Amino acid sequence: MAPKRRRMTVILVALGLLCAAAVLALTALEDSVVFFISPTDLAAQAPNPDQRLRLGGLVKEGSTQRGDGAQCIFAVTDLETAVPVTYTGILPDLFREGQGVVVEGVMGADGRFAADSVLAKHDENYMPAEVAEALKKSGHWQESAETPAKPGCAE
Amino acid sequence: MIAEIGHYALVLAFILAIVQSTVPLWGAARGDRRLTAVAVPAALLQLLLIGTAFLALMQAYVTSDFSLVNVATNSHSAKPLLYKISGVWANHQGSMVLWVMILALFGAAVAGLGSNLPETLRARVLAVQGMIGTGFLAFILFTSNPFLRIDPAPLDGAGLNPLLQDPGLAFHPPMLYLGYVGFSMAFSFAIAGLIEGRVEPAWARWVRPWTLAAWSFLTLGIALGSWWAYYELGWGGWWFWDPVENASFMPWLAGTALLHSAVVFEKRGALKAWTILLAILAFSLSLIGTFLVRSGVLTSVHAFATDPERGLFILVLLAITIGGSLTLFALRAPRLKEGGVFAPISREGALVLNNLLLTTATLTVFVGTLYPLLLDALGGGKISVGPPYFEATFVPLMIPTLIAVAIGPMMAWKRGDARAALARLRLAMAVVVITVLGTLALADSSTALAALGTGLAAWLIAGSAVEWADRVRLFRMPLAASFARARHLPRAAWGMTLAHAGLGLLVAGITGSSAWQTERIQVMRPGDMVELAGYEVTLVGVGEVNGPNYTAERALFRVESDGRQITLLEPEKRFYPVEGSQTTEAAIHTTLIADLYAVIGDPDGQGGWTTRIYHNPLVPWIWAGCLVMVAGGILSLTDRRHRVGAPARPHPARAAQAPA
Numbered sequence: 001m002a003p004k005r006r007r008m009t010v011i012l013v014a015l016g017l018l019c020a021a022a023v024l025a026l027t028a029l030e031d032s033v034v035f036f037i038s039p040t041d042l043a044a045q046a047p048n049p050d051q052r053l054r055l056g057g058l059v060k061e062g063s064t065q066r067g068d069g070a071q072c073i074f075a076v077t078d079l080e081t082a083v084p085v086t087y088t089g090i091l092p093d094l095f096r097e098g099q100g101v102v103v104e105g106v107m108g109a110d111g112r113f114a115a116d117s118v119l120a121k122h123d124e125n126y127m128p129a130e131v132a133e134a135l136k137k138s139g140h141w142q143e144s145a146e147t148p149a150k151p152g153c154a155e
Numbered sequence: 156m157i158a159e160i161g162h163y164a165l166v167l168a169f170i171l172a173i174v175q176s177t178v179p180l181w182g183a184a185r186g187d188r189r190l191t192a193v194a195v196p197a198a199l200l201q202l203l204l205i206g207t208a209f210l211a212l213m214q215a216y217v218t219s220d221f222s223l224v225n226v227a228t229n230s231h232s233a234k235p236l237l238y239k240i241s242g243v244w245a246n247h248q249g250s251m252v253l254w255v256m257i258l259a260l261f262g263a264a265v266a267g268l269g270s271n272l273p274e275t276l277r278a279r280v281l282a283v284q285g286m287i288g289t290g291f292l293a294f295i296l297f298t299s300n301p302f303l304r305i306d307p308a309p310l311d312g313a314g315l316n317p318l319l320q321d322p323g324l325a326f327h328p329p330m331l332y333l334g335y336v337g338f339s340m341a342f343s344f345a346i347a348g349l350i351e352g353r354v355e356p357a358w359a360r361w362v363r364p365w366t367l368a369a370w371s372f373l374t375l376g377i378a379l380g381s382w383w384a385y386y387e388l389g390w391g392g393w394w395f396w397d398p399v400e401n402a403s404f405m406p407w408l409a410g411t412a413l414l415h416s417a418v419v420f421e422k423r424g425a426l427k428a429w430t431i432l433l434a435i436l437a438f439s440l441s442l443i444g445t446f447l448v449r450s451g452v453l454t455s456v457h458a459f460a461t462d463p464e465r466g467l468f469i470l471v472l473l474a475i476t477i478g479g480s481l482t483l484f485a486l487r488a489p490r491l492k493e494g495g496v497f498a499p500i501s502r503e504g505a506l507v508l509n510n511l512l513l514t515t516a517t518l519t520v521f522v523g524t525l526y527p528l529l530l531d532a533l534g535g536g537k538i539s540v541g542p543p544y545f546e547a548t549f550v551p552l553m554i555p556t557l558i559a560v561a562i563g564p565m566m567a568w569k570r571g572d573a574r575a576a577l578a579r580l581r582l583a584m585a586v587v588v589i590t591v592l593g594t595l596a597l598a599d600s601s602t603a604l605a606a607l608g609t610g611l612a613a614w615l616i617a618g619s620a621v622e623w624a625d626r627v628r629l630f631r632m633p634l635a636a637s638f639a640r641a642r643h644l645p646r647a648a649w650g651m652t653l654a655h656a657g658l659g660l661l662v663a664g665i666t667g668s669s670a671w672q673t674e675r676i677q678v679m680r681p682g683d684m685v686e687l688a689g690y691e692v693t694l695v696g697v698g699e700v701n702g703p704n705y706t707a708e709r710a711l712f713r714v715e716s717d718g719r720q721i722t723l724l725e726p727e728k729r730f731y732p733v734e735g736s737q738t739t740e741a742a743i744h745t746t747l748i749a750d751l752y753a754v755i756g757d758p759d760g761q762g763g764w765t766t767r768i769y770h771n772p773l774v775p776w777i778w779a780g781c782l783v784m785v786a787g788g789i790l791s792l793t794d795r796r797h798r799v800g801a802p803a804r805p806h807p808a809r810a811a812q813a814p815a
Contacts, residue, residue, distance in 0.1 A: 009499050014511050021515045021552065025522050028547035029540065036537035054539055070676045070756075070765045089676050090389065090756030090767050093318075093728075093737045104539075 034104060040081040047107050055083060055113055056102040064097060076101060076113070087115040094120035158223055161211025162302035168204035168255075169292040171197055175285030179278035180350075191278035198266035198281050201288065202259040209256045212301055213243050222308035225249065225301045231314040231733050233704045241325035242315050247449060247465075248301035250328055254445070255291050257329075257336040258284065261365075265340070272357065279347035287339055290472045298465045314733040317705065323383040331376030331403060335441035337369020338410055341417075342438035345431040346480055349487040354431065359421035362434065364792055366417055370410045371788030377403050378781035389726075389739035389754040391674060391769040393777060396545045401524040402444035405517050409437040412513040415506045423503055423568060424494030429510070431491075432484060439477045440517070446473055447524070501571040505563030512556040519548040557611045557662065560655055561618025565625070579625060583617035608666025615659030623652045650791025657783030660776045667749075667773025674770075678763040688770035690751060691715045692724075697755065697764060705729040707740075710755040710764065714744060724753045750774045 036054045037047075047053060060082050063075035072091060075082040085103055095101060095118065103115035175197040182190025212225075216239050221227040229246040230239060238245075244253040262284040269277045295301070318324075341362050348354040380403070385393040394400060413433040420430045446469045497503040523540045531537055561583060565576035577584075590613035594606040624630070626648060627640040675685050679694040686692075695711040712724040724742035731737065744751045749772040756765030 006496070006499065010507060010511075013508070017511050017515045017552075018518075021519050021548065024548040024551060025519050025544075028544045029523075029526070032541055032543035032547065033538045034541060036539065054537075066759055070678050090739075090754060090765050093739055104541075 036102075039076055039078045039083045042083055042107065042113070043081045049109060050106060052104065052106055053113075054102055054104045055085070055115075056100070057083075059095065059097050059099060059101050061097050073112075076103060083113050084111070085113040085115050087118050089118075091118055092120040096120070157211050157214050158220070158302045158304070161208040161215075162300070164204045164207040164211070165252075165292065165296060165302075168201055168208070168259075169289065169296055171201055171204065172285050172288040172292055175201065176282050176289050177285075178282075179285075180282040183275040183278045183282075183350075186275075188274070191274055194278040194281035194285075195266040198259075198262040198284065201285075202256075202263040205252070205256045205259040208302075209243075209252055212249060212252055213240060216240065216243050219312065220308075221310070221312050222304055222306070223301070224303045224305045227305055227309050227312045229312065229315055231312040231704070233311075233733065234315060234320070235703055237322065237325055238315060238320045241319075241328075244328045244332075245315055245319045245324075248295070248299045250332075251291065251295045251299055251449075252301055253329065254332055254336060255288060255295065257332050258288055258291065258339060261336060261340050262288070265343075269361075272361065273355075276344075276347055276351060276358070279350050280343045283343035283346045284339065287343070287476070290476070294465075294468050294472065298468050311733075314704075314731065317729065317731040317734055317736055317738045318387060320704075320731075321383060321387055323379050323387070327376055327379040327383060329376075330372050330379055334369050334371075334373025334376050334410070335403075335406060335444060337365060337372055338406060338413075338434070338438040338441050340365035340369065341413060341434035342480070345434035346483065348431060349483050352487060352490050354427055354491060356421060356424065359417055359430070362430075363414075363417045363421055366410065366414050366434075366437075367788055367792050370407070370414050371785050371792070373403070373407050373410060374781055374788065375785050377407060378778060378785075382778055385774070386741050386743060387738065389741045389767070391672065391741075391752055391754075391767070391771065393668070393774065396523075396542045398524050399448055401520050402447040405520055405524070406437055406440040406444055408513050408517040408520065409433060409440050412510045412517075413437050415513075416510050419495075419503050419506050423497065425497060425503060426507070426510075427491045427493055428484075428488040431488065433510070433514075435477075435480045435484060436514075436517075439473075439480070440521075442469075442473050442476060446470065495569075497568070498570045500566070500573050502563060502566045502568045504571070505559055505566055508559055509556065509563065512552055512559070516549055516552045516556070519552065520545065523548070554607070554611065557615060557658070560658065561614050561622070564622045564651065564655070580618060580621055583614060583621045586617035587613045589613075602670065605666055605670035608662060608670065612659045612663035612666060615662060616656050619652045619656040619659065622655075645796065646794035647791045647796065650787040650789075650794070652787070653790060654784045654787030657780045657785075657787055659780070660783060661780030664773045664775070664777030664780055667776065668771050671772045672769060675768045677766060678759050679766045680763040683763075685766075685768060687768055688749075688751075689716055690721065690770070692751075692753070692768055694764070694766065695723075697758075700727070702729065704733060705731045708755065710753070710766070712742070712753050712768075714751060722751075724751070726753045726755045728755055745775050747775050748773065 034052045034054050036056060039055065039057050042053070042055060055076055057076040057078045060075035060077040063073075063077075063082070063084075065073050067073045067086060067088075069088070070090075071086055071088045073084060073086050074097075075084050077083070085105075086108075087103065087105075099120070102119045103113065104117045104119075105113060105115035108114045175194065179191050179194035179197075182188070182193070214220075215223050215226050216230055217236070219226065219230060219232045219239070221230075225246060225248050226242075229249075230242045234242070242249070244250045262281060265272075265277065265280055265284070269280075272280075344358060344362050344365075348358050377400075380400070381393045384390075384395070413430065413436075416426050416430045416433055419426045446466075449465065449469060495503070523544045527538050527540055561580060562573075562576055565579050566573070587610045591606045591610040594609045623641075626644060627637045629637045673688055675687050677683075677685060679685065681694055681696045684691050684693040691714070693713045693715070695713050697708055697710045700707050700709045707727040707729040709725050709727045712726075714721045714724060722744045724744055726742035727740040729738045729740060739754055742753045749770060752769040752771055754767040756767065758764050
């Protein structure tokens, strides 16, 4: 085969693949992008019940309690509005009252956010950027000294 | 005093790097051998200087010298010795020192072993290595100096993040960096080749083994990280499509493509420009990985600090390196003479397809990883792209790739016969059909997707076996003769067969763990029992234990099957008082076919504990698959023809049956 035709074949295959990848990526992005939202914004708008969201803020002091079985209930706040959250499972090691947390899930019809994943900040002096943003938005951002709280789900 | 020597050595290394990146280049351009001769001693001295700095830092960690800010903020006197040593690179500054030390190591290797390289090429390669070194040494000295003193020195350090105090993670960064920085060799050769305006077979003979070594280390590094995430985070999973994981996965994908295109270049003289482009891309993605992880733009265990100055510095470094090298490529690549004409249906054609699929897959991962950052930077809101995106884009692209993996090696170079290749794979196809039917029949909860996964795994493993049997003419000649052939098979052929079979094991493991994982979350009191995948798991009790620098709640689970005791599982929840944080230690019982995985959570205050128990089928195969792939890479590296400085031409008779 002449080099020119060979090159055309390769280019056509490459273009075909790129188009396929673009279609795959765009449809997948549309379905799987999860928007980040602050508690105040969540309370202001009633989201679609099957839209997945990431809710970020601080775990409200004194809000953690046990639900049925292995369920945990706590509130995520931007110090303006607090949204109750339910989660079944083991909370991450760095989960604490008064500290940053990002939860992912859907808003339930009962007004509680049903989380299926909970991400706590990864080290002691770092707050997820999303949480910091939510706090800045609500006007409660401060470079505060942290008071250690009892980890885990309240007893 | 020793810290000051280390700091001074870094400053000298920086100045030397500037010399190394300019003088040899100038000498090569003017044909002045006195100037090009600077490159080799400069590269060797570079290793000595950076090695001194590295050892000085390690000394400070081992002796817990808290007068250094870096040691005081990242170490503690009560830490076990292993984590004092790994503490050197478990922080931002120290990890950058490790980065440049590995770079110097590779530079010294070219200097020491490259006497058979054309002199101007060697001088230029070392000059490019010097430029990379200059950039990173400047980054360390101006933004991330590990040798800063603190006065008065604290009595004790702040400790190391307990999540990082783990044997698997102690060696994860060095392996990963050997991979990342290893691609700098291919990059330096690519840039040097572009500056020369021509690339010769000697070029590919050098690039191949270094790429192979980098790829093996990177594979091992990623596997270690994933293994750590599996047993340490306690989430029962091993890959989360987290941006930090993707940051290491993208160079791996591009490096895999490079590995294969370099074969075509070396054997057939074709795909020269493409191989050079891939070498640039693989290293650029390594740099982007470093940027993503170190700049703090991502929220993760790797983001040691959020320091905008550092992020900006790396970003500028990135722009210069990637922009400069791609511009050079655009200017010079059209001049490269391509050789080795081939038909689309041929070994070369299959490898081109492999390359196109792998780079497209890299692109989809790149888009998913960087789109949220880009959108945020443009003020489009905060979003996250999760596993569903990657499953919907990456996985479909991998299906044709994996199918091609078994067919490619069966094709002849230059002009192949697809029908004949498929006919030779009849046995493998039969194995695939049996596996798919078996999967659908045996596993009650299996889906079509699981059958596809096991089918692909069987295709890879059986395909590799058939390819090997074909090579040694198994059963077509006396067994002894076959074994003699197997003994004389080039090591690179063995390496390829092993690596492809390892990939099959990996695919099986991924399929098993994603299709058949079962999970039970509940509150258990001592004496409570949970049934899972044919096991009865009973919580016997929870007690307190003391570790060297932590206290822990340790649960005891009795695992029984049909009334017979199988094993005891003892997961822990550790509390590290120095760092004020806790970690989860999962307990794992493996049968080599499946893992039983238990995690203990918080007490409920009424005598019960939240517990999480997983049955993870085929997960051990993931680690086995990675190890087999790495073994394939290493075996291939020991091939006589890959040995750096080997005779220029392989034996003609061997070349005829040479592998990919």
